[in-house]
Structure formats: C-alpha cells, structure tokens
Amino acid sequence: MLSLEGLRAGYGRVEALKGVSLDVRPGELVTLIGANGAGKTSTLKAISGLLRASGGRILFEGAEIHRLTPREILRRGIAHCPEGRRIFRTDARAIREDLERVCTYFPILAERLRQVAGTLSGGEQQMLAIGRALMARPRLLLLDEPSLGLAPALIETTFRIIREIRQRGVTVLMVEQNAYVALRMADRGYVMETGEIALEGPAGDLIENAHVKRAYLGG
Amino acid sequence: MEEFLQHILNGLILGGTYALLGIGLTLIFGIMNVVNFAHGEFYTLGAYTTFLFLALLETNFFLALLGAVASGILLGAICERLLLRPLLGESIDTTMLVMIGVWIAMQNAELTLWGGVAKSIDHPFPQPPLTLGPLSVAPLRLFVLGAAVLLIAGSHLLIHRTRLGRAMRATFQDRETAALMGVDIHRIHTVTFAFGSGLAAGAGALLGPVFVVYPAMGDPAALKAFVVVILGGLGNFAGATLGGLILGIAEELGAGYISSGYRDAVGFAIIILVLLLRPSGLFARAERVG
Numbered sequence A: 001m002l003s004l005e006g007l008r009a010g011y012g013r014v015e016a017l018k019g020v021s022l023d024v025r026p027g028e029l030v031t032l033i034g035a036n037g038a039g040k041t042s043t044l045k046a047i048s049g050l051l052r053a054s055g056g057r058i059l060f061e062g063a064e065i066h067r068l069t070p071r072e073i074l075r076r077g078i079a080h081c082p083e084g085r086r087i088f089r090t091d092a093r094a095i096r097e098d099l100e101r102v103c104t105y106f107p108i109l110a111e112r113l114r115q116v117a118g119t120l121s122g123g124e125q126q127m128l129a130i131g132r133a134l135m136a137r138p139r140l141l142l143l144d145e146p147s148l149g150l151a152p153a154l155i156e157t158t159f160r161i162i163r164e165i166r167q168r169g170v171t172v173l174m175v176e177q178n179a180y181v182a183l184r185m186a187d188r189g190y191v192m193e194t195g196e197i198a199l200e201g202p203a204g205d206l207i208e209n210a211h212v213k214r215a216y217l218g219g
Numbered sequence B: 001m002e003e004f005l006q007h008i009l010n011g012l013i014l015g016g017t018y019a020l021l022g023i024g025l026t027l028i029f030g031i032m033n034v035v036n037f038a039h040g041e042f043y044t045l046g047a048y049t050t051f052l053f054l055a056l057l058e059t060n061f062f063l064a065l066l067g068a069v070a071s072g073i074l075l076g077a078i079c080e081r082l083l084l085r086p087l088l089g090e091s092i093d094t095t096m097l098v099m100i101g102v103w104i105a106m107q108n109a110e111l112t113l114w115g116g117v118a119k120s121i122d123h124p125f126p127q128p129p130l131t132l133g134p135l136s137v138a139p140l141r142l143f144v145l146g147a148a149v150l151l152i153a154g155s156h157l158l159i160h161r162t163r164l165g166r167a168m169r170a171t172f173q174d175r176e177t178a179a180l181m182g183v184d185i186h187r188i189h190t191v192t193f194a195f196g197s198g199l200a201a202g203a204g205a206l207l208g209p210v211f212v213v214y215p216a217m218g219d220p221a222a223l224k225a226f227v228v229v230i231l232g233g234l235g236n237f238a239g240a241t242l243g244g245l246i247l248g249i250a251e252e253l254g255a256g257y258i259s260s261g262y263r264d265a266v267g268f269a270i271i272i273l274v275l276l277l278r279p280s281g282l283f284a285r286a287e288r289v290g
C-alpha cells in the first residue's frame, strides 16, 4: 500500500533521513519506534508532504506521491495526526462544533466527549486530533506519538480507539515512544536509529530481540 | 464640547481608512509572515486607478472605486504569485527586502506613468457641508466613512463566517497542521495578499478625492498602516480596526488642540509609548488573526 524506497530528507543542511525504506501493507498496523531525534516524525512528515524528499521515492498504491502537496496527499487517502496534537486554539463554541462532527464519524468518541465543556484535557485533545484526522476518511492513518503526555488510563483508551480504527479497515502507521505497548498491538515494526532503519520484523519477534529489549524496553 | 465632537467625527472618518490599511497589512504579516513594505504603493495604486477611470475613461465615480479595489486585488495576486511564492519558507528578511524592491519599483513606475504633479479627483458629491446638530461634515467625507465601515464589516464576515476565512485563521495559527487538514496554503497566501492589497487600494481610492493624488502619497500611508498594526497587535484583525480608529482620532485631537503641524507626530508618539509599555499591542490577549 505504502512504500518508502531509500528516502532522504532534511532541514537545511541537517539530514534527518538518510535512506529510509519501509513498507506498509493494506490492513496492517505497523509501528515505527526509536529514540528521540531518530527521524520518526520526519518520516511521517515526508509521507504527508510537509517535508520535501531530497532523494528516494514514496509510493502510495503504486503511484509516486513524494512530489505532491499535503492537500493532494490527503485527497489520495493518507491522513497525518501530528505529534503534540496541534489542536487549533480557538473559541469554545468552535471546538464543540468540531467535536460534534468528529463524533458523527466515530461514535466511540461521543461517549467520551459529551462530558466536555469548554476547555479540553490532554486526553480529549488527543481524541479530537485523531478524530479530526479521521474526518478525511483516510485509508492510511499516520499517528505520531498518540500517547505522548497522557495519563496511563487515557493512554489505554487511546490505544483501544486505535485498535478499533484498525478493525474498521483503516491501515495504520504509528510512531510511538512507548515501544512495548506499540509492539504488542502492531503486526510489524521498524526500529529507527539516526535517520536509518536499524531493524525490522514481525512485532512479536522485535519484542524478543535482545537489542530492542536493551535499548527500548528497559532491560 | 462641540469642537471636541467635531474632532472625534473627523478622526473616525480618517481612522476608518487607516483601519482598512492596517487590516490588510496585519493579515499579510500574520498569515504570510511577510513585512509588506510595498503596502503603501497599493494605496497609491488605488488612488491613481480611480483617477484613470474618471479622468481618462470617464466612468461613473462608484465604478471607478470598484475598479480601484479590483486593481489592488489583481496586482496583489500577481505580486504574490510571481515574487512571494517562490520564496515560501525563506527567512522574513528575504521577503522584506523583496517587498522594499517592489515599493521602489512601483513608486517609480507611478512617477514615470503619471508625472510628479499632484492630481485631484472629481467626485459627484455636493460641496456644501451637511450639518448634523452641532457637527458639520462634507458629504464626500461621510461617504468615505460609510464605505470604510462597509469594507471593514465585509472583511470581518469573510474572516469569521466563511470557510475561506476559517482556513486563513487556521493557517495563521499553525501552518503545518492547516496543510495536513487539506488547506491549500498557496491559495491562502494568494488570497491574503490580494485581499490586503485590495483593501489598501480601496483606502487610496476613498482618500484620493479627499486629498490629492501624487506618486509618493503611499509613504505616509504605509507608516500609518505600520502604526495601526503595532497598536492593534500583529495579526489581530479587531486590533487593527480599533487601532485605526484610535490613530485617526488621536491625530485629529493632536492637530486640533496642539497644532496641525503635530498631526503626524501624534502617531509616532503613540507608537513609541505602545512599544515601551505594551509591545504586543494594546489589545493583545493572544496574537491572532481574528
């Protein structure tokens, strides 16, 4: 469905991606893990068109997309839920309207969010951000650290919603710091180190991998 | 007291057009991160286009005003497409230098085209002032105020009530996320620059018949626009509107009670005070478009 072939990209003279190759097949939940600064966010930005590729290719359903604008990429069916939620701070009325629209797409959110008045908590903002990405009815959803900054109970809810999204037939590529949880729920995983893919394989194998255990699973 | 009210009315008339200038400049800065030194030239363009329509094409006065706004929109869009779009993502200094170039080029083009002699614009309004109780006002000036209020209200509706306006506000808040939501950032930039330039041209078209038209008339207008933007807070639509009115009134009061020679000094005194005491603008809660 999606494949990156030797993708290179950077910011000015900083090269953030030094030839990244990865694949996501239809229906899969694939996770991309790695330390801070490894290039995970940059990978997602390159896929959604926010970061220009300086080399390599990105193919979505067989067609090259790395020269398209973010809008065109969204139209093809890839939605990107950015790191840090990036909710538009605006007046409470507008947020409530957005919430209601999100809920029509994703009823599970309704239960959570009917309670909301005015300002949103971190968890609610994350639901809103995911729901907002779903409003484009994407076939591929890119999630950047959905559990970042959430309380443990909310992390669980968030992951439950992601599993549901996947069950509804949306393919998911998810970046996570929380490597253990991410690998437990994913089909396959990629481990990224300083702009390159260091390891890849079925998620179950990566959990057992000695290097992954030492570097990302705390023992 | 009557004299004071008269100054306030005159200040509102002047301030309405300052607000138009300021709204355009603040939107361009807020959404595009471009310091538009050529803003005053679009004001001049509006005044000369009005003159062109009336004196050379001999059209109706109101049609000439529409033509002036259209000329600002058109040249603004061309300017954005040809000069600013290729520089998207470059530093603010780069685009600022380019806009200084546009300023010089446009002003000299006007000088070449129209010559240095000031021109006056005819208008269909009767000369004798209307008296409203203790106040008196020339019908033309009353029309200028009404037209400015209409343009400001229209701009407000565009920004707060339309999909396009929502996309503009989203781009101002977070360009990357707006792009991820499917907002066409290029289009928003073209629209913003064309819109801001159209408002500046409208202000020039309205004040052209009140004063006279000459190639360098945009320079003081651009200065006023910058004062208004600093007063109102960068990217703040309501702030620019209020800032424009405040500047207009302050200038009239300064000219009336101190000396007419101090008119422009009042604006600079205000800007210095604001920068010292409230550098993010008089109305800053958060900097925002809207």
Ligand SMILES: Nc1ncnc2c1ncn2[C@@H]1O[C@H](COP(=O)(O)OP(=O)(O)O)[C@@H](O)[C@H]1O
Pocket: A011, A014, A015, A016, A034, A035, A036, A037, A038, A039, A040, A041, A042, A043
């Ligand atoms: N906007 C930016 N400007 C310059 N360098 C950046 C920018 N964003 C990220 N980088 C650099 O690119 C590299 C990869 O960053 P990122 O993709 O955010 O990593 P991750 O998401 O894995 O933490 C880092 O070295 C980071 O410093």
Ligand SMILES: [Mg+2]
Pocket: A040, A041, A042, A083
């Ligand atoms: Mg990241």
